[in-house]
Amino acid sequence: MISDTATEPRHLVVGLLLAGLLVSGLGCSSRSAATRKDSDPELPAQACLENLDLNRLERALRRCNAVVDLHRSDPGPLTDRSLLYTLLGRLDQACSDVNQAMQLVNKQGRAADPMISHELKVRQASCKQRSSSAGKG
Numbered sequence: 001m002i003s004d005t006a007t008e009p010r011h012l013v014v015g016l017l018l019a020g021l022l023v024s025g026l027g028c029s030s031r032s033a034a035t036r037k038d039s040d041p042e043l044p045a046q047a048c049l050e051n052l053d054l055n056r057l058e059r060a061l062r063r064c065n066a067v068v069d070l071h072r073s074d075p076g077p078l079t080d081r082s083l084l085y086t087l088l089g090r091l092d093q094a095c096s097d098v099n100q101a102m103q104l105v106n107k108q109g110r111a112a113d114p115m116i117s118h119e120l121k122v123r124q125a126s127c128k129q130r131s132s133s134a135g136k137g
Contacts, residue, residue: 046080047063098123
């Protein structure tokens with residue numbers, strides 16, 4: 001039997017991992033899409049996390065939903081939206097996006113962005129750990 005205190009370091013590691021992914025996602029604005037002019041009506045694939053305000057996550061999520069709809073075959077927006085869902089505490093939806101994005105990455109094969117592929121593998125492992133430990137309560 002695992003005590004509650006034994007799982008605290010795991011939660012800390014997961015929290016630090018998510019913070020690191022957020023910082024790396026915000027710092028890398030060149031996710032295989034052309035730069036956009038403000039007058040461009042179409043949202044580029046990397047627009048989910050552009051100008052992200054952590055105090056307005058629901059607004060960012062609405063924008064990201066539009067980006068996901070516009071770029072259905074691109075795993076990048078789903079990856080970004082999974083992070084927004086995680087920050088909002090909507091972990092089932094986050095994991096669903098991770099799984100959908102992994103399917104797209106697998107279809108792309110060698111053409112897939114290695115950074116997105118790595119992010120998704122880390123997030124998918126976290127989702128699997130969460131679902132396996134959910135039954136041990």
